[in-house]
Amino acid sequence: MRTTLVLWDIDYTLLVSGPAGRSVYPRAFAALTGTEAPSTVPTEGRTEPAIMAELLAVHGVTDIRDKDAADAMITALRDAAPQLLSQGRRLPGALECLTALHGDPRGVQSLLTGNLRTNAELKLSTFGLDGLVDFEAGAYGSDDSHRPRLVALAQRRAGDRYGTVFDRDNTVLVGDTLRDVAAGREGGARVVAVATGQDGAEELLAAGADVVLPDLRDTELVVRTLLGDGKSPRESGEFAP
Known part of the structure; x- marks a missing residue:
């Protein structure tokens, strides 16, 4: 039992996950906003949606749907998969x-x-x-x-x-x-x-x-x-x- x-x-x-894991949030931010995020936010021990929401908020972006943010993070890690394998x-x-x-x-x-x-x-x-x-x-x-x-x-x-x-x-x-x-x-x-x-x-x-x-x-x-x-x-x- x-x-x-x-x-x-x-x-x-x-x-x-190395650089590939860390790249998820700036990659997703760029895909969602068309601009680079000038700063980062803490990630350790947090959920990906919470991290992404804070990253958007500190840069004044408030009109992104949760689903769109999640889809961008999924795409970002998938695109970084070769780096995940080679550097993670x-x-x-x-x-x-x-x-x-x-x-x-x-x-x-x-x-x-x-x-x-x-x-x-x-x-x-x-x-x-x-x-x-x-x-x-x-x-x-x-x-x-x-x-x-x-x-x-x-x-x-x-x-x-x-x-x-x-x-x-x-x-x-x-x-x-x-x-x-x-x-x-x-x-x-x-x-x-x-x-x-x-x-x-x-x-x-x-x-x-x-x-x-x-x-x-x-x-x-x-x-x-x-x-x-x-x-x-x-x-x-x-x-x-």
């Missing part, structure tokens, strides 16, 4: 961990990401990870621009698909940013953070992550952490910040 829902963030948790990379251990969890009958494995679903699928397929997660059981930036609300949506979708009630006790969000931690805590999931992005291990633990791992290289440790007894480092003493 599938008893644990594991929800993965994508960028800097499973892979690095899968993070060490990501393939091994996803493969191990995919074959484990205890877990449902999906995504909780700020990426639009189409962009999430493209990123994972580019690096050979797409066949290892159930996209239908996850939640995406295209569902809601506020990440904490995505947790409950993924829990409902996974519950409907697998006949299990998923809640805070049996849902694990895996991410690398303080916003990932906040999404899990507010949305109703345990949080396993990986210190593979800009936020350090001590910051992630202080923000409320239940466990902080340095990376995904130790497949056995990752699987045990995600599908084990759920104890936090404060309770078990096994994991260090």
Whole structure:
């Protein structure tokens, strides 16, 4: 029986999309407005619609429909696909961990990401990870621009698909940013953070992550952490910040 829902963030948790990922917003801005964006906005841990909306707003653009903005971001990443493949990379251990969890009958494995679903699928397929997660059981930036609300949506979708009630006790969000931690805590999931992005291990633990791992290289440790007894480092003493 599938008893644990594991929800993965994508960028800097499973892979690095490199310049191609960063180019989505200026490319989309140019397509939507016919001009170059003179400045950028923060992106880490946010949804793509929220990032694009802020980028447009800070430059005084207020008449773009959400659907048009989403379509522009999808086109932008598709156009950057060659750069995504050549300059992006899968993070060490990501393939091994996803493969191990995919074959484990205890877990449902999906995504909780700020990426639009189409962009999430493209990123994972580019690096050979797409066949290892159930996209239908996850939640995406295209569902809601506020990440904490995505947790409950993924829990409902996974519950409907697998006949299990998923809640805070049996849902694990895996991410690398303080916003990932906040999404899990507010949305109703345990949080396993990986210190593979800009936020350090001590910051992630202080923000409320239940466990902080340095990376995904130790497949056995990752699987045990995600599908084990759920104890936090404060309770078990096994994991260090």
